[in-house]
Amino acid sequence: MHTLIEFAKPILVPLICAVVIVAVLPLVAGYIVLLERKLMADMQARLGPMRVGPHGLLQPIADAVKLLLKEDIIPEEADKAIFWVAPLISVTVAMLAMAALAIGPWFQIADLNIGLLFVMGIGALGIFGIVLGGWSSNSHYSLLGALRSAAQLVSYETAAGMAIVGGLLLAGTLSTREIIQTQDDYGVWFIFAAPVGFFIYAVASIAETNRAPFDLPEAESELVAGYMTEYSGFRWALYFLAEYTNMVVVASIATTLFLGGWLRPFAGTKAFDFLDYLPSLLMLVFAGYCFYRVPKQPVKIQQAVLAAVGLLLILLAGILAAPLLVPAGSLVADAKAGLHGAFWFLLKVGLYLYVFMWLRFTFPRYRFDQLMHLGWQFLVPLSIVNVMGIGLALVLHRQWGWGHLPAFGLTTVLTLAVAGWLAWAGEKKEKQRAIVGEEA
Amino acid sequence: MLDQIVFYFFAVLAVISAVMVVTRRNVVQSAIFLITALLATAGIFLQLHAEFLFIVQVILYAGGIMVLFVFVIMLVSLDVSLNQVQFNRQWWLGLLLALVLGAQLTIAVAVGRAGLPLGEPAPAKMLEPSTQLVGRVLFSEYVLPFEIASILLLVAMIGAVVMAKKKI
Numbered sequence: 021m022h023t024l025i026e027f028a029k030p031i032l033v034p035l036i037c038a039v040v041i042v043a044v045l046p047l048v049a050g051y052i053v054l055l056e057r058k059l060m061a062d063m064q065a066r067l068g069p070m071r072v073g074p075h076g077l078l079q080p081i082a083d084a085v086k087l088l089l090k091e092d093i094i095p096e097e098a099d100k101a102i103f104w105v106a107p108l109i110s111v112t113v114a115m116l117a118m119a120a121l122a123i124g125p126w127f128q129i130a131d132l133n134i135g136l137l138f139v140m141g142i143g144a145l146g147i148f149g150i151v152l153g154g155w156s157s158n159s160h161y162s163l164l165g166a167l168r169s170a171a172q173l174v175s176y177e178t179a180a181g182m183a184i185v186g187g188l189l190l191a192g193t194l195s196t197r198e199i200i201q202t203q204d205d206y207g208v209w210f211i212f213a214a215p216v217g218f219f220i221y222a223v224a225s226i227a228e229t230n231r232a233p234f235d236l237p238e239a240e241s242e243l244v245a246g247y248m249t250e251y252s253g254f255r256w257a258l259y260f261l262a263e264y265t266n267m268v269v270v271a272s273i274a275t276t277l278f279l280g281g282w283l284r285p286f287a288g289t290k291a292f293d294f295l296d297y298l299p300s301l302l303m304l305v306f307a308g309y310c311f312y313r314v315p316k317q318p319v320k321i322q323q324a325v326l327a328a329v330g331l332l333l334i335l336l337a338g339i340l341a342a343p344l345l346v347p348a349g350s351l352v353a354d355a356k357a358g359l360h361g362a363f364w365f366l367l368k369v370g371l372y373l374y375v376f377m378w379l380r381f382t383f384p385r386y387r388f389d390q391l392m393h394l395g396w397q398f399l400v401p402l403s404i405v406n407v408m409g410i411g412l413a414l415v416l417h418r419q420w421g422w423g424h425l426p427a428f429g430l431t432t433v434l435t436l437a438v439a440g441w442l443a444w445a446g447e448k449k450e451k452q453r454a455i456v457g458e459e460a
Numbered sequence: 461m462l463d464q465i466v467f468y469f470f471a472v473l474a475v476i477s478a479v480m481v482v483t484r485r486n487v488v489q490s491a492i493f494l495i496t497a498l499l500a501t502a503g504i505f506l507q508l509h510a511e512f513l514f515i516v517q518v519i520l521y522a523g524g525i526m527v528l529f530v531f532v533i534m535l536v537s538l539d540v541s542l543n544q545v546q547f548n549r550q551w552w553l554g555l556l557l558a559l560v561l562g563a564q565l566t567i568a569v570a571v572g573r574a575g576l577p578l579g580e581p582a583p584a585k586m587l588e589p590s591t592q593l594v595g596r597v598l599f600s601e602y603v604l605p606f607e608i609a610s611i612l613l614l615v616a617m618i619g620a621v622v623m624a625k626k627k628i
Contacts, residue, residue, distance in 0.1 A: 099486075099488070101489075133512075133591055134512060137515045137519075138515055141519040144523040145523055148526075151531070152488075167531075
């Protein structure tokens with residue numbers, strides 16, 4: 021028994037983290053879907069799901085049960101083995117990418133030397149799930165969706181990769197933990213040093229996760245549902261799980277590299293220490309709202325569910341507040357870094373996802389040639405210029421002794437000028453093409 | 461113990477997938493097994509603490525090149541390859557050569573084991589920050605070959621664009 025414990029010790033913590041991630045992610049994905057539907061409803065002046073549970077709070081669980089019980093249809097002419105395995109590839113790869121991410125200083129499966137590169141590289145394998153699923157369905161819609169998806173992923177991966185290179189130049193390391201540590205040392209998040217890089221990564225990450233306005237691989241009006249046209253029931257749900265996991269992964273990359281990871285805003289400044297109470301306060305406000313809504317629920321059981329949610333939030337508030345209230349030095353006080361780190365990290369990821377959804381409900385879908393133009397003729401050149409600009413800023417700062425602000429300010433302005441020129445040139449070309457088209 | 465289990469898992473996976481690559485009739489299935497073989501090799505790299513090599517293998521071979529392979533294969537009709545003969549008349553010659561080569565390797569390892577630098581692992585912590593090490597060496601000691609290779613790749617890329625496009 022003793023030897024077994026000794027044997028298991030080094031792998032125990034990562035194992036627990038891994039189990040937590042695999043167990044919790046489907047639930048999280050379900051609630052992201054609910055949040056998205058609620059937000060969409062709000063922006064379109066509707067109510068959204070309201071029936072299952074108070075304010076539709078139990079909708080994801082009902083959906084999951086429905087998807088599990090649905091018939092799993094495999095088309096007669098499909099390549100069965102590949103059809104069967106393709107969604108699994110997507111999900112496995114998406115979850116594997118979570119392994120190197122640090123959700124707070126305490127919660128990380130593995131602090132790899134290659135950190136972000138691992139997340140990017142493994143994430144890129146998800147394309148196989150899509151391509152193979154589309155091909156094996158033996159349907160034209162699926163194949164076209166898969167081809168579009170592959171082309172799109174390959175195109176935007178370049179821009180996203182170059183944008184990340186910009187951030188990595190600042191950090192000087194690939195390990196997620198050390199990247200956040202560097203931002204702590206600098207006292208500033210990298211989004212302020214490389215705003216253009218963050219913008220490029222944000223756009224490219226939307227395209228990489230096949231979200232609107234870049235959701236051409238599953239454009240309903242053209243391709244039914246793209247690569248997952250022939251999928252139903254549980255396998256379809258797996259694709260959806262993979263998509264939402266990928267969203268969490270790209271949001272986590274952006275959070276780690278540009279938004280300071282688990283750092284609180286103004287982490288180094290004593291004057292802003294009152295922000296430590298914000299997490300608990302936020303939870304209490306939500307709990308208060310839940311209790312305020314309880315009497316307005318029509319059914320007893322819905323009232324009970326909402327009250328339970330409120331109590332849960334109060335419990336969370338208590339857990340987050342506990343390390344602040346006890347004197348320093350005890351175990352509970354030490355837990356502050358882990359708990360609050362996880363809170364800030366998840367809050368930033370949530371805000372990033374919120375922007376994703378906001379953009380989805382705001383912009384109409386791109387045309388495929390517009391998508392390719394944006395990727396190759398705007399984002400890729402701009403990302404290369406961005407890398408050179410950051411390199412220049414680092415040289416100015418480290419070897420010529422410029423301050424941070426003038427060095428990064430100058431290069432950001434330069435990069436923005438190039439961006440403006442690229443946009444202007446693209447517009448002009450587009451106009452010329454339109455004129456030529458009219459004449460022809 | 462655990463090391464050996466992991467190694468044999470990846471090794472067996474790599475060998476079986478490699479055999480499957482050449483024996484499957486369906487080209488897409490062959491491509492999938494090739495991906496598996498490449499990933500299994502990447503796993504062995506990882507076990508050797510060559511993390512950078514691992515991720516390069518995953519990104520370049522499994523992620524980049526294989527995507528293009530699968531792309532091309534998917535657009536090609538499968539029926540032709542399904543009806544083709546898998547072996548030509550020289551199969552016995554190939555088998556013979558493979559056996560001879562295998563025997564040679566086995567004998568070479570078995571006989572010359574004492575002389576070969578086998579079983580001498582590097583000190584565990586020697587290559588710890590392998591990514592930094594690779595970067596430093598690449599941009600200092602081998603900067604000229606590195607730059608020449610990148611220019612070569614750039615030329616190849618531009619050449620491909622020029623050949624593929626009728627009007628630029």
